[in-house]
Amino acid sequence: MSKTIKGRIDFVAGGVSTVRLLITHPMAIERTDPKTGQAVEAHFIESLAIAVNGEPELVWDWGQAVSTNPFVSFGLHGLRAGDGVTVTWRDNRKQSDSLQLTVN
Amino acid sequence: MNRRNVLGRLLGCALLPAVGALSACFPGVAFARQQGAFDAKTPRETIEKLFNALQPEPTKQVRIVAPDIAENGTVVPITIESDLSGVESVAVLARDNPRALAAVAKIGKRTAFPLSLRVKLAKSQDVQVLVLAQGKLYTASRPVRVSVGGCGG
Amino acid sequence: MNKSKAGLALGAVAAVGAIASWQAPAGEAAKHDYWPGREKVIPHVSGDRRFSGTYDNWKDEASIRAAKAKGLMSHEMNFKDFRWLEKSFDAWPVLEEGKEYFNQPNAAGKSCASCHGPDGEKLKGVYANLPRFNARLGKVVVGPTQIRACAKDYLGIDGWKENTRPNSVLDMYVAHLSDGRKVDVDVISPGPLKEAYERGKNLYFKRTGQFHFACASCHTPPTVGNYLRGQRPSTFFGDAAHYPIYHFPYTLPGDDLAHVFTLQHQIRSCQMLSRMSQGTEGSRSMVDIEVFLKASANGYPMSIPTQEYNMSTDYLKR
Numbered sequence: 001m002s003k004t005i006k007g008r009i010d011f012v013a014g015g016v017s018t019v020r021l022l023i024t025h026p027m028a029i030e031r032t033d034p035k036t037g038q039a040v041e042a043h044f045i046e047s048l049a050i051a052v053n054g055e056p057e058l059v060w061d062w063g064q065a066v067s068t069n070p071f072v073s074f075g076l077h078g079l080r081a082g083d084g085v086t087v088t089w090r091d092n093r094k095q096s097d098s099l100q101l102t103v104n
Numbered sequence: 105m106n107r108r109n110v111l112g113r114l115l116g117c118a119l120l121p122a123v124g125a126l127s128a129c130f131p132g133v134a135f136a137r138q139q140g141a142f143d144a145k146t147p148r149e150t151i152e153k154l155f156n157a158l159q160p161e162p163t164k165q166v167r168i169v170a171p172d173i174a175e176n177g178t179v180v181p182i183t184i185e186s187d188l189s190g191v192e193s194v195a196v197l198a199r200d201n202p203r204a205l206a207a208v209a210k211i212g213k214r215t216a217f218p219l220s221l222r223v224k225l226a227k228s229q230d231v232q233v234l235v236l237a238q239g240k241l242y243t244a245s246r247p248v249r250v251s252v253g254g255c256g257g
Numbered sequence: 258m259n260k261s262k263a264g265l266a267l268g269a270v271a272a273v274g275a276i277a278s279w280q281a282p283a284g285e286a287a288k289h290d291y292w293p294g295r296e297k298v299i300p301h302v303s304g305d306r307r308f309s310g311t312y313d314n315w316k317d318e319a320s321i322r323a324a325k326a327k328g329l330m331s332h333e334m335n336f337k338d339f340r341w342l343e344k345s346f347d348a349w350p351v352l353e354e355g356k357e358y359f360n361q362p363n364a365a366g367k368s369c370a371s372c373h374g375p376d377g378e379k380l381k382g383v384y385a386n387l388p389r390f391n392a393r394l395g396k397v398v399v400g401p402t403q404i405r406a407c408a409k410d411y412l413g414i415d416g417w418k419e420n421t422r423p424n425s426v427l428d429m430y431v432a433h434l435s436d437g438r439k440v441d442v443d444v445i446s447p448g449p450l451k452e453a454y455e456r457g458k459n460l461y462f463k464r465t466g467q468f469h470f471a472c473a474s475c476h477t478p479p480t481v482g483n484y485l486r487g488q489r490p491s492t493f494f495g496d497a498a499h500y501p502i503y504h505f506p507y508t509l510p511g512d513d514l515a516h517v518f519t520l521q522h523q524i525r526s527c528q529m530l531s532r533m534s535q536g537t538e539g540s541r542s543m544v545d546i547e548v549f550l551k552a553s554a555n556g557y558p559m560s561i562p563t564q565e566y567n568m569s570t571d572y573l574k575r
Contacts (some may be wrong), residue, residue, distance in 0.1 A: 061208045
């Protein structure tokens with residue numbers, strides 16, 4: 001179980017399965033604190049890597065323009081029951097989290 | 105960036121499961137950031153930093169599904185459809201944002217379209233998608249209007 | 258030159274006089290202006306037949322699907338397609354947080370689950386009958402008020418007041434346990450609920466505030482069905498059944514409510530946007546309006562969790 005990633009795979013045997021992911025993350029852009037005038041650093045996910053059965057498959061590289069609590073979806077060909085899909089994100093503060101989904 | 109090197113490294117690290125190794129497996133990921141593509145301000149600069157001298161060719165085989173008027177500019181849903189085969193990477197640009205590049209994806213062999221994402225648009229502008237497939241660069245673009253207000257908030 | 262200036266001054270005075278007298282004339286100060294339509298209202302969702310006239314397009318799931326197949330737009334289904342056919346994928350973190358609060362033991366080891374069953378087993382369906390008259394507290398209560406009272410009286414927790422994060426998140430969690438149940442608030446039998454319904458109905462149709470609008474000014478035809486500030490309003494029939502709602506990404510300034518809008522929080526937002534004084538959540542008049550709105554959803558299934566903003570492109574690919 002992951003603290004920040006929720007995922008669902010709509011499995012289609014022999015076809016294209018759809019993976020939907022929802023990540024809880026502030027995805028804050030770099031901004032100025034209105035009270036102090038100081039710059040507040042951005043805090044956003046820089047990369048989201050998806051692997052199938054350990055093999056890297058899709059990697060998103062993000063800038064500050066991806067929305068807060070990012071939702072991502074994509075298709076995967078030829079999944080089989082029992083396959084493992086791993087989702088890992090890493091942000092610009094070197095924090096990361098990972099979710100392991102099993103196809104069934 | 106030499107395509108042959110990239111392909112070689114992809115095949116070579118197909119069996120590496122570790123998280124840290126993933127970005128090494130996809131040099132294009134670190135590449136985009138290293139090349140300063142995310143710091144480029146204009147779309148033209150961004151495309152140059154990502155794809156060198158390749159000229160994007162507009163095509164109907166790449167389509168963007170997005171609302172004509174976004175209910176909220178900080179959460180604009182975008183879906184990218186593509187009929188092309190052999191897609192290697194996809195870039196999403198918000199052409200009039202302070203930094204044009206929103207996201208870049210390195211596409212694997214089993215990845216299927218459509219891809220969905222939500223982006224922040226600073227104002228009404230064109231959203232542009234670039235798709236690199238079999239060495240050629242394709243593009244599609246769509247205007248999205250952003251307004252503030254409405255009674256839902 | 259002097260004559261025209263005097264003429265202007267006279268005209269200005271007359272205009273001011275006219276505006277001043279547009280407010281309640283002397284002697285009529287106790288009466289209020291009401292938006293027309295109160296007499297057509299019934300405490301059941303089918304009352305919409307006499308308002309927007311779209312009821313048959315959305316009265317149940319089959320009708321919504323048939324209407325969608327015909328290519329009708331969301332406002333022709335009073336927006337019931339979006340919030341009843343799709344549950345919110347995005348609201349998951351809120352439900353997880355709600356479950357945590359529900360199971361969280363206080364200093365004595367008691368939690369909501371101690372009385373209400375693991376994960377709220379015994380609270381299934383309860384939300385469809387809220388608001389209700391609570392004999393112990395001696396007043397009509399809505400979900401957030403009930404949560405506040407239970408937390409204070411049984412768990413000794415003082416901080417779970419209305420319009421706080423724990424309260425709103427718990428409200429959403431408890432409401433989702435009633436997902437799919439038909440709303441049934443009895444405002445026909447004589448009693449406090451019926452009185453609250455009548456008062457709430459009058460409040461809903463009463464003009465007030467800087468714009469001199471009533472809730473009904475925007476939420477009845479002809480405003481319903483037309484654009485207002487870039488969106489189309491819906492009538493008040495049925496919408497209460499999808500509250501509390503996940504309202505990401507918009508919040509009122511200063512809120513930290515996990516983007517949960519309870520029904521009264523939504524009313525406060527509406528009041529702010531139409532330049533009325535904002536009511537206090539849990540106060541009698543706000544409860545009256547909630548009773549009116551919930552009873553106007555009688556017979557319609559609850560749908561929790563749903564989201565206010567459409568954050569997917571699925572609806573564009575009809």
